[in-house]
Structures are given as C-alpha cells and as structure tokens.
Amino acid sequence: MPNTKNFILRCMVLDEMLSDRHHYYDIHDFVEKVNDKLEKDCYEKVTRRCIEKDLKAIEYEPFYAELETYPAAGKICKRYKDPEFSIFKKKLSNDEKLLLKEVLGTLGQFDGLDNFTWLGTLAKGLGVKTKEPIIEFSTSPMGQSPFLGQLFTAISNHVAVELTYQKFNVENTQQIIIHPYKLKQYNNRWYVLGITNEDYLTGNYPLDRIIEIVERPEIKFRKTTEDITEQFEDVIGVTVYQDRPVEKIILWASDDAYPYIETKPMHGSFKPIRNEKADALRAEYPKLSGGHFFQLECIENYELIRELCSFGKELLVLSPQHIQEAVFERVSSHNNEYLKLRT
Numbered sequence: 001m002p003n004t005k006n007f008i009l010r011c012m013v014l015d016e017m018l019s020d021r022h023h024y025y026d027i028h029d030f031v032e033k034v035n036d037k038l039e040k041d042c043y044e045k046v047t048r049r050c051i052e053k054d055l056k057a058i059e060y061e062p063f064y065a066e067l068e069t070y071p072a073a074g075k076i077c078k079r080y081k082d083p084e085f086s087i088f089k090k091k092l093s094n095d096e097k098l099l100l101k102e103v104l105g106t107l108g109q110f111d112g113l114d115n116f117t118w119l120g121t122l123a124k125g126l127g128v129k130t131k132e133p134i135i136e137f138s139t140s141p142m143g144q145s146p147f148l149g150q151l152f153t154a155i156s157n158h159v160a161v162e163l164t165y166q167k168f169n170v171e172n173t174q175q176i177i178i179h180p181y182k183l184k185q186y187n188n189r190w191y192v193l194g195i196t197n198e199d200y201l202t203g204n205y206p207l208d209r210i211i212e213i214v215e216r217p218e219i220k221f222r223k224t225t226e227d228i229t230e231q232f233e234d235v236i237g238v239t240v241y242q243d244r245p246v247e248k249i250i251l252w253a254s255d256d257a258y259p260y261i262e263t264k265p266m267h268g269s270f271k272p273i274r275n276e277k278a279d280a281l282r283a284e285y286p287k288l289s290g291g292h293f294f295q296l297e298c299i300e301n302y303e304l305i306r307e308l309c310s311f312g313k314e315l316l317v318l319s320p321q322h323i324q325e326a327v328f329e330r331v332s333s334h335n336n337e338y339l340k341l342r343t
Contacts, residue, residue, distance in 0.1 A: 024077045190206070
C-alpha cells in the first residue's frame, strides 16, 4: 500500500510526468520532481520506495493506468502507454465549452500551424463554426515560420532544442542548442528568446533564419532565475546588451511628429518634458523652432538607433552625445548613398 499522506499531491506530479511526451523520466526523475513539489509546499520528502509504490498504485484500482517502460537517453523510463490518458481527466462543463468556443474563435489565426492542428479537432468537437473575424491581426503567425508551433510546444514543456541557424549574408549554417523561454514579435518578425547551452548568455534568433529545429529532451532544461521579460523592458526591439547601462535620452520632436509619438510611444519609458525643464532646453537650443521635448530611458542598441532615424528631420537627439553621433553617422551614411546616385 502507498503512503496515504500527501498521496494525491504526489499522484498529481506523477500524472503530469507520465503524460509528458517531451521528456524522458526514470525513477530518479520521479523522486526528484515529487520531492521538489513536496518541499515547495512545506511537506517532508519521500523515499524512492514510496514513489515506486505510488507508480504501482496508479496501475491498479481506482486508476487502472497502463504504463510502459522504455529505454531513452541511457535511462529506463516510464510513461502512460496511451498519450491521451490522465488519471485526473474530467468532462468539460457547459460553461467551459462556451468559453473555449469563444477563445477558439479568436485563435483562428493559428489554424494550420504545425503543433496547433489539435485546435481544429477541438473546434470541430465543440461545434465551432467559421465566421467573419471580429479581431484582425496585422500579420498572421502562419506566414512567418513553420516553427512557431514547434517552439511554442518546446517552451511550454521546458525542452531544450537544437537550431540549425543561418545568419544573413552567410553561406554556412550553425548548430545552436538553446533553452527557449519566450516567443516575441518585433517589427513584424518573430524571435525565439532563450539562453545558449554553452555560455548561458541570453540570445534571440529570428524564426525566418532557422532551417530546422530538433528537440533535445536528453539535455536537462536550464530554468532561468531571472524574469526574461524584465530584461527586455529597457530596450526597444530584441537586442539586449548586459554590459550597457540604461540611459536618459533627451529628444525634440516637431509639431507634426509629436502627436504621433505621444499617442504611440516608441518605448514604455516615454515622458514629456514640460514647464521649467522645457524652458531650459529652449534656452539651450534656441535654433529649434516650436516642437516638443521628451525623454526615454533605455539601453542603446541597433533597434533604438533605427527607430530614432525613422522620423528623419522631425526628431532630433539632444543628448547623450554618443547616441546623437550614432544617429548622425547613420543619417550621413544614408545621405552619402543618395549623393552617389545623383553624381
């Protein structure tokens, strides 16, 4: 007989692991995961013998689960024979069905994506009918990359992946093993964010430069202790430099450009400069006619400079000087190319 104390909690952890088709779990993994959960919930750890009895109990009354043993990654592993089986499955209530119908209607943009084909099956089972979409997205993920669904699954299941990746203007591909944490869209392109297996540095890889993705469940997934979303709060785009500081950038925008910038800030740190501070800036830059002053607080990167250049003469960087120079050099280079065409 299994140890009845905390038995259901242990079964919940084991059920999740036995249902997982993305990792290889042996008895050592079962013991480690269960004890991690028990410790987190302030319970005493259990022995390997206890987990072995739990697994046996799952095979008999009242669960009657059919388990299979298989070799993988040098281990003797266990899982449910039926990948759809779970000892905690229940039927959906009518309210839950109605909610899922609405959600599936919104998620129609994912129809046809690899790893999301189950959405179509679920929608059909719930009787979701095709209708004119109420919400329209500017771009469809389907047109971006066939790997979006595969990466979504890997991130959800904490599985390391090996990318076959090809940079722009480079003939050779490279193999990169990463622990993916998030999918992020920027400037109509999708990126996978994660850390590399070798040096554990945060990286981002555009999905349209990925040739192939292979799951590597034999590599233990490295969970980050940091909030990866927080790392991108101080940047525009997807390029993060760990060794660069957050800088206060003072800018001027023309009367024509400012309403657009104010209603659609290029960064969350956007802050108008008014009253005495604005008066001081007008005195410092008397050649500026009209317009408005504002500031950003972010880290300099390629995307920031490109964004600042995109407004042309309608937006000027006042400080710091090195960002002003970076914008000036980019604009000058662009201007020189036009001069070549005209000579």
